[in-house]
Amino acid sequence: MTFSTQSPSNQNPHIRILCVDDPAVKLYAETGDLVSDWSKRTGISVEIVILPWEKYPDTIFSGLKSGCVDFDIVMLPGYFWLPGFVANGWLTPLTNLITSHTPEWQAYDYDDILSAIRKELEIDGTIYLLPSFSEVQIMYYRQDLLEKAGYSSLQSPVSLQSWLEIASRLNDPSNGLYGTHFKGASTESMVEWLPFYTAAGGVLPDGSTSKCFPDKTIIESMKQLMAFLPYCRADVGQSDNASLFSLLTGGNVGIVNHWSGQLGPIMNKSVNSYATKYGFASLEHPWGTVWAFGIPSTSNNKDAAFSCLLNLTGETADLQQGKYSGSPARHSSFIDQQALNTYPWFPALLQCIERKNTFPSSPEFADLMGELYSISHQIFSGEISAEDSARKLSCRLDLQ
Incomplete structure (x- = not known):
């Protein structure tokens, strides 16, 4: 164009x-x-x-x-x-x-x-x-649904535990409502996982002086992420920006952590009849x-x-x-x-x-991103376990 x-x-x-x-x-x-x-x-x-x-x-x-x-x-x-x-x-x-x-x-x-x-x-x-x-990542949530579920307000920043609790209480797939959702496609998955890694105490290596991802932190963060997946639509491993747009404008999701650069079109009242029902908050560890x-x-x-x-x-x-x-x-x-x-x-x-957390400023970090996208996508797709993700990441980085 x-x-x-x-x-x-x-x-x-x-x-x-x-x-x-x-x-x-x-x-x-x-x-x-x-x-x-x-x-x-x-x-x-x-x-x-x-x-x-x-x-x-x-x-x-x-x-x-x-x-x-x-x-x-x-x-x-x-x-x-x-x-x-x-x-x-x-x-x-x-x-x-x-x-x-x-x-x-x-x-x-x-x-x-x-x-x-x-x-x-x-x-x-x-x-x-x-x-x-x-x-940046920002939380979109249905205020009307939270009120019906007994929440008088949502304190910002939001912890992962609060997010999980809300997602589980709002989840009603038989009526077309999913508690939460993620962009698990291979081009989006890494940034969806990062708040979980940070919450587990993880710090991204710069790819130059260090390439280390502690197994314990990887496993803990992946397990925490996997706890959310039962409250997502079944296609979470293939979902992208368009998927979130559809869910949010259709009123089919309770709470998500999504890019702020999509707020304008998603909250456009001419295409989203639910626009006035949304509230917004920050995660504790947004990226x-x-x-x-x-x-x-x-x-x-x-x-x-x-x-x-x-x-x-x-x-x-x-x-x-x-x-x-x-x-x-x-x-x-x-x-x-x-x-x-x-x-x-x-x-x-x-x-x-x-x-917001910021990516390392070293050019070598880019060499690590492919592996991070790969293993996080496989977690969203249900292809590997948290333990497998740590082993795969360690092996692949050892080969670089």
């Missing part, structure tokens, strides 16, 4: 932006003030290329590795990818661009970005990214990242790209993310009274961001 503001000119730069197909990106494709009006003011044409997630990693990695990436701005998920991108020299440090755009940078107010988000925009104090939207924009080192239009980037990620754009992703990244958005009245999840979301 491609959106262009105007035909490229031989005299002025033409900016190409690569985005993943996510609710947040509709903001840039649909909102004239952010793209079209900026293009008219500057005379710089903008082309936005939107790819589905299935094609996105291969496109961006193959282009950057070959040095032939044909984009001036690319979108990436914080510390999932940033450490490796920086280590490979694929991204432009924004330091010199900030210096050459001092008035724009001062107006941008970088310090307004929440500190937990800013952390994932930088490596060793150097800024490489600017945020599109925050992406998260930030989807953000960077400038490839191969771009020939770095100055124009940086100016465009400031426009795409400034205060106005961030506040508008309430409607699209539902998950902004700036302090100013979370204290805007109109936004608070419109987006009732903002207080809980802010707590989630402030509490």
Whole structure:
């Protein structure tokens, strides 16, 4: 999917932006003030290329590795990818661009970005990214069902034990209601397991100085996760974002821990008749990242790209993310009274961001993720036991 503001000119730069197909990106494709009006003011044409997630990693990695990436701005998920991108020299440090755009940078107010988000925009104090939207785990729960089950309120943050108790009490599959659910598909499973690992005292190794996952912690966390599975729909091992969207908009699940970047479309009252029935909370140990924009080192239009980037990620754009992703990244958005009245999840979301665990900032951690996705997916699919998961992980890491 491609959106262009105007035909490229031989005299002025033409900016190409690569985005993943996510609710947040509709903001840039649909909102004239952010793209079209900026293009008219500057005379710089903008082309936005939107790819589905299935094609996105291969496109961006193959282009950057070959040095032939044909984009001036690319979108990436914080510390999932940033450490490796920086280590490979694929991204432009924004330091010199900030210096050459001092008035724009001062107006941008970088310090307004929440500190937990800013952390994932930088490596060793150097800024490489600017945020599109925050992406953290947040609990969605049916307030009406909790009240019927005897809960007067749900204290945030929520412990795993409280979550399990609520899921067991709300579970009524014969009437199409599941106590809880997870994204157990092989592309999602690791992050679903991580709150359990952290609650068991686990700390992710950086993949460089350590690759150790204590067997006891792996087993304990997997067993705790498995205790939730009887209260999930049978297809939990294949479930993804679309599955959670269907369950939440259909009113078919009691309580889930799901990405905040899906809040906008899920809580859209035109597609979700249950939207007003949901409450929101933070887990004790949520995980998260930030989807953000960077400038490839191969771009020939770095100055124009940086100016465009400031426009795409400034205060106005961030506040508008309430409607699209539902998950902004700036302090100013979370204290805007109109936004608070419109987006009732903002207080809980802010707590989630402030509490979120962050992935290691070493590029070597990426080498461990494949194994973590694999064993957690097999747990969700019922293919292995908790003990098997520890043995498999240990054996596979020993072979690396």
